[in-house]
Amino acid sequence: MNPLPPPGTPGYTQALIADDPIWLTIVKVVAVFALLVFMTLFMIWLERRVVGRMQQRPGPNWNGPFGLLQSLADGLKLAFKEDIRPVLADKAVFFIAPVISTIPAFVAFAVIPLGPEVSIFGERTALQVADLPVGILVVLACSSIGVYGIVLAGWASGSPYPLLGSLRSAAQVISYELALGISIIGVVLYAGSLSTADIVSAQQGGWYIWLLPVSFIVFAISMVGETNRAPFDLPEAESELVGGFHTEYSSLKFALFFLAEYVNMVTLSAVATTLFLGGWMAPWPLSLIPGVNEGWLPVVWFITKMFVFLFVYIWLRGTLPRQRYDQFMRLGWKVLIPVSLVWLIAIAVLRVLRNEFGTISAPVVLMIGAVVIVVAIVVALMLPDRTEDDEDTAEPPVVGNYPVPPLDLTVPSSPPRRRRAVSSGSSKETAAVGTGQKEDA
Amino acid sequence: MTTSIGEAIGFWILGPIALAGGLGMVFARNAVHSALWLVLTMLSLGFLYMVQSAPFLGFTQIIVYTGAIMMLFVFVLMMVGRDASDSVVEVLRGQRVAAAILGVGIAGLLVGAVARSVTASVVGATLPTQNTGGIGLLVFTRYVAALELASALIVVGTLGAVVYTFAGRAKRQTASQRERVVARLQGPLEKYGSRSGPGVFATADSVATPALLPDGSVAPESLSEIIEATARERLGHQTELAHAGDEHDASAHTDHGHRVTGSQA
Structure with missing residues (x-):
């Protein structure tokens, strides 16, 4: 067995995890699976409660304390429902699509470092299922495979609305994964590694959200697009496409899609935490206390940060209308x-400048900043102003409290009298007034 | 060069899967099934790279080929339509012959390359310790010209596709949302519109509420063909329909707030 590299250096976590006994790996896998399923149930409850509060209604509050058992009950009910398969569905693809969408969502969580080195039953290990040298690519690969589930589900359903949903989903993923990948590259440039554990330990000096704010914003936006959540939930836009890609799904297959959506949310929140919020490290004032970043305590920080992202997901859903395609x-x-x-x-x-010329002095940074600001101002001045069209800005005249029509209102001429329809046997019974017309004919 | 046991096991599992994917792609009837078989092949190739301790290449293969390129294929296939079947009519003349010749040629090239790599002793390239960094170093130093050429080709191809798409199409005058709404309201919907005339106090403004003539009957002109009118009961007292040919003295009737569509006095 190779000797361990010293703690804190790249590859340390990898070596630490590499000599896990098989039982420990199994324990970790089961724990991550349980965590994700539990988080799904909890998130559904939380989402309904929070959105309910935002809309000034209670949300589920009947089953269990604060309605906590509601999503468990819903899940059980869903599992026992009848499984319907449309006649026109493509059998094999229709069956396999929910599986394809669920499995990668779980797999991606394997590379997330939940905490530092701990000891489980006397075995030193890191709180992470696997640490690959290209860990962050696993997340991207999983999300790109997971979309196949959605796309194939829509296609295999054999009806128009799901097909539209899956078309949208395919286009959405192709466009948003690029932005997601490019924003990750910024982090990788600074951390000097693709391994998630190394990225976290590279943030010891400062979180990347402060160093790379633009990357963080782009990542946060594309993350919502990637998980098909409001305001980017176009593949399942229920006001346009009935249910989108899962219109034809029912019972356990539908539950799998639901599970995949929430697990994806949790996973991407965890990735965002790892990349930009320092992973399991304690936030600033707390990080001054010694020993706060050791042992099992960091899991608490990690979960807390993750919940910040999850809350924003819910908040967005409660606040923003769906975007047009x-x-x-x-x-x-x-x-x-x-x-x-x-x-x-x-x-x-x-980076190149820093590598070539050492650290850049503050005046140079200020000068570069000043140049950038001047250029931005010049460009802004050169852009033409948007001309305000002043039509329809006149207020309607008001007499007393009643708005009255303008004095120069031209009353449109009467439309030509409608042709009476030649009575046909197939004409549909309409409401009372319409029928009256027909009787009259 | 020897192969480790793990590598051999990985190969003998993934190789047949990749081969099955290729065969499935060729023989599948349905175009989307074909694409899915190809996805399987790409995935197993990616895993093969990982087994051969090239994880960066493996995951890039999955992200780029499976995630982006095959997704584009599937997207196009769906656009074409679910039931679109392959046409067996030869569109390009001599296509089959050309395809056969080129196919045999490529097969020959591949066999030659594989045979050479099997028989000739592989020059032991010193592998960089870090997979990703090694690839990056090679791509941006030794092979930078080839890379730039390839990317220029791709950009030209993309631009060409865009030009072809928009070539025959005149630049449309795109109306703003506001303009479209105004046009729509002044167009076919205007006659059903319920804008009240001067001095009329409207209580109902819905298109579904028919206008009433001075005698309280419904003006047939105001009934929409596409919207079911309000039920008779809800209109209240007299809603008998006026006779079609009748002339009405249609001075403004304020009861239900509708601009009466007959001739204004």
Whole structure:
């Protein structure tokens, strides 16, 4: 067995996990699985309660304390419902689609470091199922496979609305995964490693949210797009596409899609925490206390940070209306990707400068900043102002308390009298007035 | 060069799966099934790379080929339609012959390359310790010209596709949302519109509420063909329909607040 590299260096966690006995790996896998399923149940409850509060209604409050058992009851009910398969469905693909969408969601969580080195039954290990040298790519790969579930579900259902949903989903993923990947590259540039454990330990000096704010914003936006959550829930837009890709699904298969959506939310929140919020490290004032980043306590910090992201997910859903499809695509291709490309080049240039010339002195930074601001102002001045069209801005005249029509209102001429329909046997009975007309004929 | 046991096991599991994926792609009837078989092949190739201790390459294969390129394929297949079947009519003349020749040629090239790598002793390239860094170093130093050429080709191809797509299409005058709403309200919906005339105090503004003539009967012109009118009971007292040919003295009737659509006095 290779000797362990010293703690804190890249590859330490990897070596630490590599000599886990098999029982420990199994324990970890089961624990992560249980955590994700539990988080799903809890998130459904939390979402309904929080959105309920935002809409000034109680939300589920009947089963268990604070309605906590509601999602458990719903889940059991869902499992016992009849499983319906449409006649036109493609049998094999229809069956396998929910599985494809669920499994990667769970797998991606394996590379998330939940905590530092701990001892479980006398065995030193890290709180992480696996630490690959390319850990963060696992997350991207899993999310790109998981989308197949959604796309295939829509296609295999054999009806138009799910197909539309899956078309949207495919386009959405292709466009938003680019922005997601580019924003991750910024972090990788600074951490110097693709391994999630190394990224966390590289943030000892400061979280990347402060160092790479643009990457963080782009990541946070694409993360919502990637999980199909409001305001980007176009593949299942229930006001446009009935249920979107899962319209034809029922029973356990539908439950799997539900599970996948929430597990994806949890996983991506965990990834965002790992990449930008310092993973399991304690937040600033607490981090001054010695020993706070050791043992099992960091799991608490990790879960807390994760819940911040999860709450924002819920908050967004309770606040923002769904975007129109073309607006969504425009945001992805014309805003997020160019912004993150420019940002990526900027930080790469900064890195090179720092490597070549050592640390940059503060006056140089200020001068560069001043130049950038001046250029931005000049560009802003050169852009033409949007002309305000002043029609329809006149207030309607008000007499007393009643709005009255303007004095120069032209009453439209009467429309030509409608042709009476030649009575046909197939004409449908309409409401009373309509029938009256028919009787009259 | 020897292969470790783990590598051998991985190969003998993943190799047949990849092969099955390829065969399935060729023989599947349905275009989407074909694409899915190809996805299987790509996935197992990715895992093969990982087994051969090239995790970066493996995951990139999965992300790029499975995640992006095959997703584009599936997207296009869905756009074409679920029931679109393959046409057996040869569109390009000599396509089959050309395809056969090129296919045999590529097969020959591949066999030659594989045979050479099997028989000739592999020059022991010194592998960099870090997978990702090694690839990055090679790509941006030694092979930078090839990489730039390939990316230029891709960009030209993309631009060409865009140009072809928009070539025959005149630049549409896109109306703003506001303009469209105004146009719609002044268009076919105008006659059903319930804008009240001067001096009329409206109590109902719905398109579904028919206008009433001075005698309290419903003006047939105000009934929409596409919307079911309000039920008779809800309109209250007299809602008998006016006779079609009748001329009405249609001075403004304020009871239900509708601009009467007959001739204004």
